[in-house]
Amino acid sequence: MIDKFKSRKRTEKIFRAACFGLTFFSVLILVVLLFHITMTGHKYLSWEFLTNWPSRFPHKAGIKAGIWGTIWLISITACISIPIGVLSALFLEEYKIRGKLGKVIEINVANLAGVPSIVYGLLGLTIFVRYCGFDRSLLSGAMTLSLLIMPVIIVSSREAIKAVPDAIRFGAYALGASKYQVVFGHVLPIALPGILTGVILALSRAIGETAPLIIIGALTYISYTPESVMDEFTVLPLQIYNWASRPNEEFHYLAAGGIIVLLAVMMSMNFIAVMIRQRASKKVKL
Amino acid sequence: MTKKVKIIEFLVRGALGICALVTLITTIGIVLVLGSETIPFFEEVSITDFLFGTRWTPLLEPKSFGVLPLVSGTGMIMLGSAFIALPVGITTAVYLSEFSSLKMRAVIKPVLEVLAGIPTIVYGYFALTFITPILKIIFPQTEVFNAASGAIVVGIMVLPMVASLCDDAFQSVPKALKEGGYALGATSFEVIGQVIIPHSASRILAAFILALSRAIGETMAVTLASGANAQFTFSPLQSIQTMTAYIVQVSLGDTPQGGIEYKTCFAVGSLLFLITLTMNVVGQSILFRYRRSSK
Numbered sequence: 001m002i003d004k005f006k007s008r009k010r011t012e013k014i015f016r017a018a019c020f021g022l023t024f025f026s027v028l029i030l031v032v033l034l035f036h037i038t039m040t041g042h043k044y045l046s047w048e049f050l051t052n053w054p055s056r057f058p059h060k061a062g063i064k065a066g067i068w069g070t071i072w073l074i075s076i077t078a079c080i081s082i083p084i085g086v087l088s089a090l091f092l093e094e095y096k097i098r099g100k101l102g103k104v105i106e107i108n109v110a111n112l113a114g115v116p117s118i119v120y121g122l123l124g125l126t127i128f129v130r131y132c133g134f135d136r137s138l139l140s141g142a143m144t145l146s147l148l149i150m151p152v153i154i155v156s157s158r159e160a161i162k163a164v165p166d167a168i169r170f171g172a173y174a175l176g177a178s179k180y181q182v183v184f185g186h187v188l189p190i191a192l193p194g195i196l197t198g199v200i201l202a203l204s205r206a207i208g209e210t211a212p213l214i215i216i217g218a219l220t221y222i223s224y225t226p227e228s229v230m231d232e233f234t235v236l237p238l239q240i241y242n243w244a245s246r247p248n249e250e251f252h253y254l255a256a257g258g259i260i261v262l263l264a265v266m267m268s269m270n271f272i273a274v275m276i277r278q279r280a281s282k283k284v285k286l
Numbered sequence: 287m288t289k290k291v292k293i294i295e296f297l298v299r300g301a302l303g304i305c306a307l308v309t310l311i312t313t314i315g316i317v318l319v320l321g322s323e324t325i326p327f328f329e330e331v332s333i334t335d336f337l338f339g340t341r342w343t344p345l346l347e348p349k350s351f352g353v354l355p356l357v358s359g360t361g362m363i364m365l366g367s368a369f370i371a372l373p374v375g376i377t378t379a380v381y382l383s384e385f386s387s388l389k390m391r392a393v394i395k396p397v398l399e400v401l402a403g404i405p406t407i408v409y410g411y412f413a414l415t416f417i418t419p420i421l422k423i424i425f426p427q428t429e430v431f432n433a434a435s436g437a438i439v440v441g442i443m444v445l446p447m448v449a450s451l452c453d454d455a456f457q458s459v460p461k462a463l464k465e466g467g468y469a470l471g472a473t474s475f476e477v478i479g480q481v482i483i484p485h486s487a488s489r490i491l492a493a494f495i496l497a498l499s500r501a502i503g504e505t506m507a508v509t510l511a512s513g514a515n516a517q518f519t520f521s522p523l524q525s526i527q528t529m530t531a532y533i534v535q536v537s538l539g540d541t542p543q544g545g546i547e548y549k550t551c552f553a554v555g556s557l558l559f560l561i562t563l564t565m566n567v568v569g570q571s572i573l574f575r576y577r578r579s580s581k
Contacts, residue, residue, distance in 0.1 A: 015475040019378075019380050019385060022373070022374050022381075025374055026394070029401070029442055091299075095299060095303075104310070108313055109309050111313075114563075115559065116502070119503075119559050122533070122551065122552060123319050126322075130543065178294075180294060205403065208404070208408075210406070240407055241506065244414065252415055255411055256415075270400070
């Protein structure tokens with residue numbers, strides 16, 4: 001009896017230790033990953049690295065084209081995906097349609113979120129690049145990425161809209177507001193911080209996307225900054241891929257330098273998103 | 287309501303409805319685009335040759351269109367990543383929901399979010415320049431590009447998803463059940479193994495299915511780390527090619543539109559889409575059923 005009790009205690013201890021250890025596996029991996037990339041990439045990090053064009057010679061190469069391409073691409077993607085995504089979420093949450101259509105759209109959004117990004121690349125290649133004739137332009141890339149992050153924006157915006165208390169809606173209705181006045185005058189402003197958080201996180205995902213852009217043919221040598229939405233472009237992740245896929249070690253260090261810049265941009269976006277979320281959770285209390 | 291308000295109301299509702307339709311059109315677009323190139327492909331290559339052939343050399347003479355080498359490559363990545371993501375993900379969830387203090391939770395949760403947010407190209411670089419050299423020290427016969435290092439990083443990549451879905455599942459186990467177990471003198475190991483995990487079994491399954499479907503669709507990490515050598519093998523230290531990496535390889539080359547090489551991309555894309563769609567539908571429907579019954 002006592003032996004049994006002891007062995008149960010021992011199992012319990014081992015189990016706890018295993019859970020603790022395996023959980024810290026993730027922390028360890030993150031630390032190792034960041035350390036490895038900083039160690040390999042820091043020596044190329046300089047002002048010239050940020051302002052030079054790509055080059056065959058590692059010590060002359062830079063990411064200016066990638067930085068400007070990323071800024072352009074993400075701005076256009078934001079202009080396309082935010083309005084459509086947020087309005088879709090408002091429609092699904094506030095104008096609950098009876099019958100099957102609403103449910104079909106809901107299930108559809110959930111499944112679209114799971115479609116591999118490379119499939120969006122094939123869609124963009126056929127529709128935007130070839131059928132619409134936008135070629136390998138910023139517009140094609142931005143439209144492809146917009147379709148890719150739309151489900152993410154819709155899902156997170158719906159959560160934010162759902163969190164708006166009904167009392168606000170009823171209060172507005174009681175004062176004689178019509179539906180669109182309730183939705184745009186009251187629900188949307190209150191849900192805005194939550195929506196913004198989701199949107200920023202979705203855009204930071206778009207910044208790191210590589211595969212769909214390779215499929216639409218954006219991996220080319222670019223040594224100018226884009227001036228219109230119809231220009232060809234390159235982005236940071238494509239530049240990183242280009243360098244990382246070369247056998248020459250020196251280019252691997254360059255790739256690590258690019259990764260540091262990419263991660264810095266993404267992490268500051270995530271930081272802003274978390275800040276907005278925290279401030280909003282303090283403000284609205286009913 | 288005045289007439290003006292009614293008109294605005296009608297217009298707003300219409301505009302929002304059109305926006306919501308964009309997602310439906312996207313799905314229809316994906317199916318049409320994939321179908322319109324895949325059907326002509328199967329006019330030239332028979333479906334049985336495609337699905338059961340073990341030689342994949344569409345870019346070399348003599349051309350052969352057996353997709354099994356790509357499927358085996360993808361399968362190895364999926365199994366290898368499952369080997370990491372499932373045990374680590376589920377124990378992380380157990381730790382988060384049962385053992386950790388709020389302070390620890392405040393550390394682990396953001397770490398998982400950051401891991402989930404790191405772009406796949408970064409994981410690819412990490413696999414190529416960090417994990418492969420380590421594998422080489424342990425197994426000297428490891429090739430520069432190999433399935434194992436791709437599988438390891440894909441496992442790390444989908445781990446946060448498994449952890450967060452399982453955490454949600456564990457959190458929703460009724461307190462009465464857990465406390466009942468403890469009141470009978472069970473240790474937390476016994477409560478977890480005999481109450482919590484059986485109670486959330488279907489949701490854990492859903493988490494596994496959704497995570498593996500993500501692993502199958504992963505592109506850049508496996509393209510960089512696992513190579514472009516489509517061979518029908520099950521050796522994790524050799525170079526392989528996944529379905530996604532093949533599509534990238536063709537896109538990087540100068541393949542003329544309309545040729546058979548161009549169409550293979552869409553045939554492989556269709557197969558990838560069908561596999562991931564099936565897994566997502568199964569996974570989502572388990573979660574959906576659960577959500578409805580909990581209301």
